[in-house]
Amino acid sequence: MIIADRKPIEEIFEMIKEFDKILIVGCKGCVTVCNVGGAKEVDILAAILKIGRKKKQKPLQIDEKTLERQCDLEYIAQIKDTVNKYDAVLSMACGVGLQFLAEAYPNQKFFPAVNTKFFGGATAHGIWEERCAGCGICIVHYFGGLCPIARCSKSLMNGPCGGSAEGKCEIDKNVACIWDLIVRKKMEHERLDDLLDITPAKDWRSAKDGGPRRRECKELIK
């Protein structure tokens, strides 16, 4: 799923400082699962903003709405009758959700209340880690199911590098060296020879370097 993090309160206050009536739109997709932009977090952010603005003697009227998904036109249509009644709209979805809203309602001003971070999952309750870089051509099967693109700091295809020490990456002692894990896994599976083959340089055109991407599913297109 997409992992996000709430923006600092001060930054959000700065974005909405000139407005008196706003709508906060949450999303029941990824950001609900990673506890940053679901109905509960929308409620909390609304309370925080109201407290802050009451303190500044500039009360703020806030309405809340959490959509099934902000990245689907059929769901964002649910706010079509009300969205322009507000001075501005804060989106608690990922960058995709906010852009879908902004494209659907061009007369309204949209502001992100979260920073979209990465594709990842929860490794423990309250901890999320990156697992995929969305590079376009998946190669994890060559590396024991571990992705060197997303999880190696240098995205090395033929690692490890000299910065690997005691299973940790030189950038941070809390970051595992994925190449250390790949080698260990290959040893466990007695397939270490697989790593003797040099993996050729990756064609990054399938990743973001090839420009904005698009997927078409012809059997679904009307």
Add this chain to the structure above:
Amino acid sequence: MSEVFNPQILAFCCKYCAYAAADLAGSMRISYPANIKIIQVPCTGRVDIIHLLKAVEDGADGVYVAGCIEGECHFVEGNIRTRKKVEYVKEILKELDIEPERIEMFNLSSAMGPRFAEIANEMTKRIIKLGQSPVKNNKGAK
């Protein structure tokens, strides 16, 4: 202008400890400030961040959560989880430039009636010292 400040303090009390302790304080004829408004909860784990924030938003001068002694929660870790929520709200208040001391977490057992009254007194003194909530000063939109 010489009006006496009578703080509004909200206390979320676990039914197994703090609420029972409040009962005991009553049975023991121990008085505690009348400005403490008690909300009984089945476990302090039921208290969420939003409950604490709503209390502040609606003008409470102080809010505290009183739960079982750590390790003695009837639901194993409700009080430990809520301590973290209280810490989170304290951080939020700091960011909003509101005194984090307005929110607090206490632990006691059902046998600690006098301690319940002590906590109520301690919190009342603390809030009187801090003064009225900066949120309450202003007439805000709902």
